[in-house]
Amino acid sequence: MNIIEIKNLSKVYDAKTIPVYALNGINLAFSEGEFTSIVGPSGSGKTTMLNLLGGLDSPTGGEIMIDNTDITGLKSRQLIDFRLRNIGFVFQSFNLIPVLTAKENVEFIMQLQGVNKEQRDRRTFELLKSVGLNDKVNTRPNKLSGGQQQRVAVARALASKPKFILADEPTANLDSKSAENLLEIMEKLNKEEHITFIFSTHDARVVAKARRVITLEDGKIVGDVSKN
Amino acid sequence: MIFKISFKNVWRNKVRSLIVISSVTLGLAGGIFTVSIITGMVEQKIRTGINNEVSHIQVHNPEFLKNYESQYSIPHADSIAGIISKMPGVKAVCGRARITGMAASPNSVAGVQIVGVDPLQEKKVSNLYTTIPDTNGGYFTGNRKNQIVIGRKLADKLKVRLRSKIVLRFQNIDGNLTEAAFSVNGIFQTSNTVFDETNVFVKKSDLDLLTGGDNGIQEIVIMLDNIEKIPVAEAALKAKFPFLDIQNWMEIRPDMGMVTSAIAIEVYIILGIILFALAFGIVNTMLMIVFERTRELGMLMAVGMSKSRVFRMIMLETIFLTVIGGIIGMVLSTALVGFFHQRGIDLSSVSKGLGAYGFDPKIYPFIKRDLYINLTLMIFCTAILAAIMPARKALKLKPVEAIRVE
Numbered sequence: 101m102n103i104i105e106i107k108n109l110s111k112v113y114d115a116k117t118i119p120v121y122a123l124n125g126i127n128l129a130f131s132e133g134e135f136t137s138i139v140g141p142s143g144s145g146k147t148t149m150l151n152l153l154g155g156l157d158s159p160t161g162g163e164i165m166i167d168n169t170d171i172t173g174l175k176s177r178q179l180i181d182f183r184l185r186n187i188g189f190v191f192q193s194f195n196l197i198p199v200l201t202a203k204e205n206v207e208f209i210m211q212l213q214g215v216n217k218e219q220r221d222r223r224t225f226e227l228l229k230s231v232g233l234n235d236k237v238n239t240r241p242n243k244l245s246g247g248q249q250q251r252v253a254v255a256r257a258l259a260s261k262p263k264f265i266l267a268d269e270p271t272a273n274l275d276s277k278s279a280e281n282l283l284e285i286m287e288k289l290n291k292e293e294h295i296t297f298i299f300s301t302h303d304a305r306v307v308a309k310a311r312r313v314i315t316l317e318d319g320k321i322v323g324d325v326s327k328n
Numbered sequence: 329m330i331f332k333i334s335f336k337n338v339w340r341n342k343v344r345s346l347i348v349i350s351s352v353t354l355g356l357a358g359g360i361f362t363v364s365i366i367t368g369m370v371e372q373k374i375r376t377g378i379n380n381e382v383s384h385i386q387v388h389n390p391e392f393l394k395n396y397e398s399q400y401s402i403p404h405a406d407s408i409a410g411i412i413s414k415m416p417g418v419k420a421v422c423g424r425a426r427i428t429g430m431a432a433s434p435n436s437v438a439g440v441q442i443v444g445v446d447p448l449q450e451k452k453v454s455n456l457y458t459t460i461p462d463t464n465g466g467y468f469t470g471n472r473k474n475q476i477v478i479g480r481k482l483a484d485k486l487k488v489r490l491r492s493k494i495v496l497r498f499q500n501i502d503g504n505l506t507e508a509a510f511s512v513n514g515i516f517q518t519s520n521t522v523f524d525e526t527n528v529f530v531k532k533s534d535l536d537l538l539t540g541g542d543n544g545i546q547e548i549v550i551m552l553d554n555i556e557k558i559p560v561a562e563a564a565l566k567a568k569f570p571f572l573d574i575q576n577w578m579e580i581r582p583d584m585g586m587v588t589s590a591i592a593i594e595v596y597i598i599l600g601i602i603l604f605a606l607a608f609g610i611v612n613t614m615l616m617i618v619f620e621r622t623r624e625l626g627m628l629m630a631v632g633m634s635k636s637r638v639f640r641m642i643m644l645e646t647i648f649l650t651v652i653g654g655i656i657g658m659v660l661s662t663a664l665v666g667f668f669h670q671r672g673i674d675l676s677s678v679s680k681g682l683g684a685y686g687f688d689p690k691i692y693p694f695i696k697r698d699l700y701i702n703l704t705l706m707i708f709c710t711a712i713l714a715a716i717m718p719a720r721k722a723l724k725l726k727p728v729e730a731i732r733v734e
Contacts, residue, residue: 156630156728177634184632191731195627199336211329212632260632 103263103296104130104153109162111148111319122148124319126162130264133294135287137307140316146300147268149316153298154187154266155179167263184212188257190267194249196241202228202252203237209259227255231285247278251285258289264296271303283309330637334644338652341617345649348613352606352653353660359602360661360703363595364693365673370591372688373519374577374584379455380518382580384558385565387412387548390573396441398427398499401544402572409548415564417557420452423545425532429498431478433486438525440482442496444532444543453551456516456529465490465514474534476510479524480517488512496528500539508538519688595699596706603706606650607714614646614718625722626730639719646715647708654707658700668693 109126112119123145130136138146151157152164155171163170166186174182183189196205203224210220228234231251241249250270257265267286271279287309289295299306307313315323338345378384387408392400402408405423413421425444430437447468451457457467460477468475476494478486488494490512497507510530518524536542552561558576565574578585618625625638669692676689 151728154630156731180629180632180634183630189627189631191627193623195623195731197333197624197628199333199340208329208333209631212634212637256631 101132102129103132103167104128105165106153107163107165109152109164110160111145111152111157112160121319123152123159126319126321128314128321128324130296130298132263132296133290134264134296134298134312135290135310136297136312136314137299137301137310138314138316139301139307140322143318144316145319146316148319150266150268150298150300154189155183184209184260186263188260188262188265190250190253190257190265190270192269192272194241194246194253194273196249196252196256198241201238201240202233202244202255205241205252206255206259209256213260223259224255227258228252230258230289231255232281245278246274247281250274250278250282254282254286254289258295264298267297267299267301269301269303270299271301271306276305279303279305330641331644334641335648337617337641337645338648344613344616348610348649349653349656351609352650353657355602355606356599356654356657356703356707357661357664359599360658360695360699361664361668361693363598363699364661364665364668364695365691366591366595367696367699368669368692368694369688370587371694372692374588376455376519376688377581377584378555378577380459381454381456381520381523382577382584383453383549384552384555384577385550385562386575386580387550387565387569388546388573388575390571392426392546393573396426396428398425398543398546399503401425401546402548405545405548408569408572409545411568412548412550412565415561415568417552417554417561418550419553420449420551422446422449422453422549424450424547424549425535425543426546427498427535427543429496431482431486431528432495432497433488433492435487436485438482438485440496440526440528442498442535443527443529444535445529446532450529453549456518457514459516459518460514461517464517465512467514468531469513472511472513473537474508474510475513475531477514477516477529478512479521479527480515481521481525482528483512483515485525490515494528496530500541500543502539506538510534596702599703599706603710607710610646610650610711610714611717613649614642614715615721617645618642618718618722622725622730622733625725626727626733629725629727630731635723638722642719642722643712643715646718647711650707650711650714654704654711658703662695665693665695 106126106128109123110121111123112121114120126149138149140146148157152159155174159172163172169182171179171182197208200208206224206227207220210223225234228237231254233248233251233255236244236248241252244252271282274282283305286297290297299310301307312326313323314321387402389400389402409421409423412418427442427444429440429442431440460467467477478494483489486494492512493509494512495507495509497505500506516524552558562574562576628638629635672690672692674690
């Protein structure tokens with residue numbers, strides 16, 4: 101079942117002067133439980149694609165249907181709420197809230213959603229356990245390694261029970277051991293709990309683990325390979 | 329949640345937050361202390377003015393106040409004074425004769441208000457007798473006739489000392505000129521040099537003897553047991569004696585009343601300026617904070633934190649910074665004011681200048697409780713105003729751009 105359908109998606113920068121096509125007429129679909137990498141050289145449109153899928157940016161043309169909702173038609177306030185309830189984000193530079201502990205960072209999203217304390221506590225503990233950080237519950241980000249911080253970020257992304265997780269270069273700031281460890285955790289979550297992951301990456305290790313690899317070049321899809 | 333994050337964010341950069349908090353603390357403490365000195369001076373001036381000069385309420389024949397002619401005395405003054413003394417809240421009542429006249433010594437002459445008093449009764453409504461230093465005689469001591477108590481300023485002007493003779497010249501109730509020599513029995517010294525120069529006190533019985541008849545009572549002075557009761561007592565007196573002129577101390581001494589009102593406004597102007605200046609520092613700090621946290625704010629909006637929550641978070645951080653400084657500032661200033669209220673601040677080096685305006689050389693700083701309530705509101709308003717610009721700046725961030733800021 102498709103959870104994301106992209107039709108004729110385009111994003112043009114400086115449309116009035118010298119138009120630059122970051123994305124040009126993209127048609128794509130993502131189904132539930134995918135573990136997909138979007139790859140391509142710098143400037144190929146990976147980040148733009150992720151921004152548009154995440155509702156952080158608006159396209160110049162086309163539509164993005166997520167669970168039968170065209171998010172390109174949503175207003176700013178509706179988009180924020182949509183992101184909160186449907187999309188999980190993992191950023192390249194972790195972006196945890198430094199004044200909160202690992203537990204509080206994960207719990208924070210659920211607080212925004214209005215989940216009650218009992219449920220929050222239970223889910224936070226489960227998520228931190230699933231990323232192997234149940235012994236770092238009360239540790240602040242500055243006392244965690246890069247890999248541990250990114251695992252907290254994954255737990256945070258999962259906290260809202262999103263339909264899919266967008267991970268922008270999640271291993272870019274990690275050493276190889278931490279990157280490997282993070283990928284194993286995400287792969288496990290994908291296989292065991294059917295969490296959909298969409299990565300934008302340059303990292304060959306991520307590409308190797310991905311079951312589908314979409315290659316972008318000059319804003320167009322030049323490859324879409326599924327592995328079994 | 330937003331409350332918790334905001335409070336934790338305040339302590340993210342401890343040094344910077346402590347600098348802002350300290351500036352608010354010191355600014356406010358300095359402002360409040362300055363205000364307390366001004367308030368203390370004014371309160372003291374009013375208290376001594378009431379106790380030594382005017383009392384809480386005065387009653388006159390309306391005609392007397394037009395030209396201060398002694399023929400316009402209060403009819404049935406004794407019985408009226410008796411009735412007033414039984415009214416609720418009245419502590420003491422006393423009648424006075426008041427005559428405009430001249431005081432002359434061999435060296436000089438001065439225009440004065442001659443006040444005829446019953447010394448025993450007078451002491452119940454006026455503390456003037458307490459302002460006579462031990463070395464300057466007393467307040468109608470012994471039974472000698474024609475004693476006079478004058479102010480230090482007048483004594484200097486007439487170049488007289490204790491037991492010197494002064495000739496008082498005035499019109500009696502029949503319009504004839506009368507004069508008599510009085511012996512200086514005491515020299516008082518209040519903080520109001522104008523009062524000291526223009527008022528002389530004699531026994532009313534001596535005045536009556538001189539004029540060969542009762543000069544009447546031109547003034548009834550009333551002291552209440554609490555200054556706050558003035559409006560009620562004044563209204564009751566006006567209702568009971570509509571044919572008499574009833575004045576409270578502010579009407580008798582409009583200069584004192586005016587100073588009180590002016591100071592009340594000045595106090596808020598001073599504190600308003602201080603808070604306004606502090607607000608600029610707070611805005612600057614908060615703008616820096618928003619700038620430094622651009623990526624984090626972008627992330628918060630990206631993961632689903634609404635703009636109103638982001639706005640509230642920045643507002644709360646600003647309010648915390650300001651209010652913490654404000655509370656410490658108020659506590660510090662309370663301690664400071666309390667300390668100096670006990671000890672007093674001696675400004676005797678400039679006491680001559682202060683005395684001309686009726687101020688005591690020793691100042692006891694004082695703050696009214698309602699100032700703290702209003703100040704708390706002012707601090708809150710400052711915090712909210714200072715927070716608006718940084719919070720708006722945060723709202724304008726676009727998550728897609730903000731999350732990529734290095």
